[in-house]
Every structure is written in structure tokens, then in C-alpha cells.
Amino acid sequence: MSVELRSKDEIRAEKRKNRTGIYLISPGLLVLTLFFALPVVVLLAMSLYVKPPGAEIGEFVPGFELSNYATVLSAYWPELLRSFWFALIATVLALLIGFPMAYLVAVRLRERTLLQGILLVLLIAPFFSSFILRTQAWKQILADEGFIAQSLKFIAILPPDGHLTATPFAVVAGLTYNFLPFMVLPIYANLGRLDTRLLEASADLYASPITSFTKVTLPMSAPGIFAGTLLTFIPAAGDYVNSALLGNNRDTTMIGQVIDSRFFRVIDYPGASALSFILMISILILVTIYIRRFGTKELM
């Protein structure tokens, strides 16, 4: 038996302190439970609902219809795969574009604070303007009668009857564009702490710039890259604004569009819920594998 070293007053103070903690946490936790955890359970339940014989549109009763999953999977597996594929390409592109951006602002311009400040503001600028307005702007910029499409046709990169919008290219470009700041900012935060003397040291030890990059810069910025790829991939996989505005045809339909239309146009609540649940679980599995493989403790 351990001897209690604290006085009664101290124990009481400790208890009072922990009670404050509970007061601080409970309201938020209640909201998260009622409007996040519980809805996910309801979603799962709804995905198993059955349509009774002779029911009206949108009428379902609680049930345990596992075949709902088989039905939506066999109908929509191409859209599901396409969503992950598009999100993956967009994530890789955002990394390839975003890393030099972050490096430029965080490391190259470290001495020039004014220019660094301006570029940093420009980096968060997209957050200040509407996401849908910007996507719509891309649609008009890439439109058939627009300057870019016309010039590409003029130099014969694009065939005379070719389009830029309504293509997978436009959708992936839109996804890359919209989630680029989510990639750049975490990498920027990491590179901002990079000690450039380490690069000088590696150069003094006859490392080539490429070796310095792969052995010093890249490992030092790994947590930022890790966070950035997750912040890009997850929302991109579920997005349907880009595929609806910039694509909107059979080759570009993503799973979010399908879920939206099963809920609101077809009024197939069980099917839509099943697809949502499949999307959530697949992303959780992919993210878990990714964290196990590349994760750092720092993130969580």
C-alpha cells in the first residue's frame, strides 16, 4: 500500500482542478458525440434500410439489407476508383508544385522579409476568395472560346474540335489548384525552421546539391510533406465541385457527385448512405496504411 503524501487540502485542490477540466471539455465533446459520432452510426444504420414492397419514393424502413452494399459497389466502383485516382494525381502534382513554392518563400527569401511577407500573404490569399467562384473562373478561362484553348488550337497542341473543359485534365487541374495551399502551408511551416547552416555543412563535406537535398532538406521537411499530402488527398477524394463544374460528363464523375445525386435526385437514402460509408472506410484504411508506413509521431 502506498502512503498518501499529500494533505487533504491538496487532494481536494487536485479534485477541484480535474473537475474544471471536465467542465471545459464536456460541452464540446457533447456536440462532437451528438453531431459527429452519432450521425456516423445513423449513416451506417440507414445504409442497411430496406424499401418495403409498394413503398413510395423515399420511403424506407429499418432493416439489415447487406445487399445494398453489393448493389452500389457493382454500380459505382468505377467512380469510386476514379475519385482515388484523381485525388492521388492531384496530391502528387500539388507536392511537385507546392514544395518549390514553400522552399522559395521559407528558405530562399529568408533574408528578404518584405518580399517573404508579401508572398506569404499571397499564399493564403485563395482562402479569402470563394472556392466556387475560383473554380468557375477556371471553367471560363479554359472554355472553348477562351484565350488558352484558342492558342493551344492555333499551335496545334489541341485538335480543332478538342476541349479543355469537360475533361479529366480539367478536373485534376482544378483539384490540384484548389488544394494547393493545404499542401504548401504545412511544408512552409516545416521549412521555416530549417537551419540553413546544415546545408552549408553538408556542402562543406562535399555533398552535391542533390545529395544535400535528399539527405538534409527532404528528411527535415518530412512532417510537413506528410501533413500536406493528407490535407490534400482526403478532401480531394470526396470533392465534387471540381468534377461537376470542370468535368460534368461520364469520364469525370467522382463519387461525391454520385452520393449527392443518390440523396437528392434519386432519393435512394440507403444506397447513398452505403456509398458514403464505403468512402469513409476506404479513406480511413488508406490513411492508416499511409501513417503506419511513413508517419511521424509529431503529427498527432
Added chain:
Amino acid sequence: MKNIGRWLIPVIGGAAFIYLLVPIAYIFVFSFNDGGRANLQWQGFTLDNWLNPCGAPAVCESLVHSLQIGVVATVIATALGTGIAIGLVRYKFRFRKLTDVLIILPLATPEVVLGASLLAQFLNLGWELGYTTIVIAHVVFCMSFVIVTVRARVSSLDSRLEEAAADLYASPRAAFWKITFPLLLPGIVAAALLSFAMSFDDFIITNFNSGSFQTFPKFIYVSATRGIPPQANVIGSAMFIVALLVVIIGQVISYRRKKQLENA
């Protein structure tokens, strides 16, 4: 070969900045377009849209809705999220792991799924979709961001400052409001701004939980097929300029304060 990184990074980085800003410039330029209701092609310069931003039907109404929802959701999410962030770092309690999962999971869930699950919940409860359901949805997805942002700030706080205050006979309450809270404030403000920006701009979750209630992003999405009126560009550009000014003023203030501290 040796100098390849020297010019490659500014070139790619610079091009990427142009890529990032082209649509914003486009929105700004087309806010001056004399294009009537569709605003698809450049028809000539006019100031009419700026002088009469509420000229197109439903633009200002949806804007007011979005501002209201943004403010209410931000206040609630920031208050609840800050409580959780402080509680998680500073206090011991049971079910800690579970709480962590409950906070991280919304961040790892795509918006469609968050929107769909809340819709399932509201359908099940028989609640009418509208203002209240949108606010609830926004509070949920903003809160996780607030918690993550503020928690980082609380963790980096030196708890000895509070102990010093206690040694100087400050009550726990006084120590919190005089020492801890002012130090946390920049993090809380940043989290609130982030919340507002995300709530104001959210489309997917809102679309699932709004019924016929119009918000600004919903208005743009719905009118996208027919052509977005130039007044929407005016509002988008004006919001952009206001936000930019807020950030610049914030930078100037923190720069001045830094200088003052250095001089003191």
C-alpha cells in the same frame, strides 16, 4: 548542373504563384464587366456592378445568410474548441484516447461523408433543414480545426508562468485570465479567423444540410449553369480585399509590438 536548383526553384515557385492567383485576378477583372446577368464574355468596362452590388436578385440575401452563419458558427466552435484544447493539455481525465479519436476523425473524413451523415441524422430526427442545421454542421467541422490550432498553442505555453503567478498569490482564475488567456489569444484569434473563412466558403456540407436555405457558395453553384451575375464577382473581390487588409493590419500590429518589446 550545379546551379540547376538556383534558378529552378524561383521559376517553378513563381509560375505556381501565377497559377494560384490567375483565377482571383480573373474574378476581380470580371467584376467590372458590363456583361449583364451571365458575365461569360468581356463586354466592356463598367462601374455599375460595384455601385450596385445588390443589383442581381438573391446575391445580397445569400451573402447576409453566409455572414450570419459564419459568425454564429465561429463563436460557438471557437468557444467549445478552445475549452477542449485547454482541457486536453492541462487536465487529466478518463477516455482521453477516445476523445483524441473523436477530434481527429472529422479531419480525416471527407466533407461529403460529414454532410451525408448529418443529413441522415437530421432526417432520422425529423428536423427541418435550414439555418439551425447549417450552423450545427459548421460548428462540427470548424471545431476540430480550432482544437488542433489552439492545442498547439497551449502545448507550447510554459506552464511555469502560471506557477509563478500562483506563487505570487494569484488565484487560479486570476492566473488564467491575466497570464494564460492573453498568451493563448493569438492562437484563438487565428483559429476563429480560420473557422470563419471555412464556414463562409463551405459548399458541400452546407448543400447536404440546408434544404432550400440559400448561402453565398450555394447561390454561386446554382447559378453557375446559367452564368454567375457580375455582382457575385464584386462581392467575392470585396471580401478578398477586406480579408487582405485585415491580414496586413494584423501583420503591422504584431511587427510594431515586436519592435516595442525589443526597445523596452
